[in-house]
Amino acid sequence: MIKELRKHKVLFAMMVPAVVYFFLLCYLPMAGTVLAFKNYRFDKGIFLSPWAGLDNFEFFFRSGKALLVTSNTVLYNAAFIVSGLLLQLAVAIVIAEMGGRFLRKAAQSVLLFPFFLSWVVVGAIVYNLLNYDYGFLNVLLRAVGLQPIDFYSSPGWWKYILLFFHNWKYVGYNSLVYLAAIIGIDRSLYEAASIDGANVFQRIRRITLPLIVPTTVIMVLLSVGNIFRGNFDLFYQLVGSNGLLFNATDVIDTFVFRSLLSSQDIGMSAATGLYQSVVCFAVILATNALVRRVQPDYSLF
Secondary structure (H helix, E strand, C coil): CHHHHCCHHHHHHHHHHHHHHHHHHHHHHHHHHHHHHHCEEEECCCHHHHCCCCCCHHHCCCCCHHHHHHHHHHHHCCCCHHHHHHHHHHHHHHHCCCHHHHHHHHHHHHHHHHHHHHHHHHHHHHHHHHHCCCCHHHHHHHCCCCCCCHHCHHHHHHHHHHHHHHHHHHHHHHHHHHHHHHCCCCCHHHHHHHHCCCCCCHHHHHHHHHHHHHHHHHHHHHCCCCCCCCCCHHHHHHHHHHHHHHHHHHHHHHHHHHHHHHHHHHHHHHHHHHHHHHHHHHHHHHHHHHHHHHHHCCCCC
């Protein structure tokens, strides 16, 4: 180990900031999971507060909303994963097949722009698009003689709205991983296929897609590991505290946040977070085991 440190000291030094970051923000806070089993008191702190057993978990499962928000979380994330995968692959392949370098860079810049917008800004954009009185879409509908739509009183629309804006924001950024994998493919394979008479669609089907399967599987596994965690910023900033939409849009994270605001029960929120983490861990273990059974080379571990 000492020999390796001396030999690659520059590389190890470059790795230090990432190690410190994850240690301070991911591993060290794990000690706080003890809050899930305690009746937290501000005057006693985390470790001196009295034990509460499993009482904090009972709040979530007896609230009558546990099944609803859990199913919403899983179904929304499943839709995000499937639609995101298809769109990200499509975007990466289209950009990789673009001929001009300037056109490729311009397309990447346009697609990356939404990722750098805060969800607060996106929420304002959505409100100004969908507002019943002066939203752009309703103004447009009135201009062509159609009836306006009260989106903020119609839960049925929101599964499509949330899916659209999630992909609009993340597709460009996440497609970079697939684009890097495509660029890394040996170009002589494409040249040989062209000589054999393969058109662009045949090259994509026979060369591009099969060779990026390992990258695709890893990205899907990483996404599945968070399937029980809702994107809090997305759901809270776009939906807000509109009770009419809760049954269609409420996920575990937003439900816990509102419960914490009303009850100030930190132990309850810690218990729900631990529940999410344990279930996510079990899901990624099961999914990885399934992938390893089918194709060991594609598994995470």
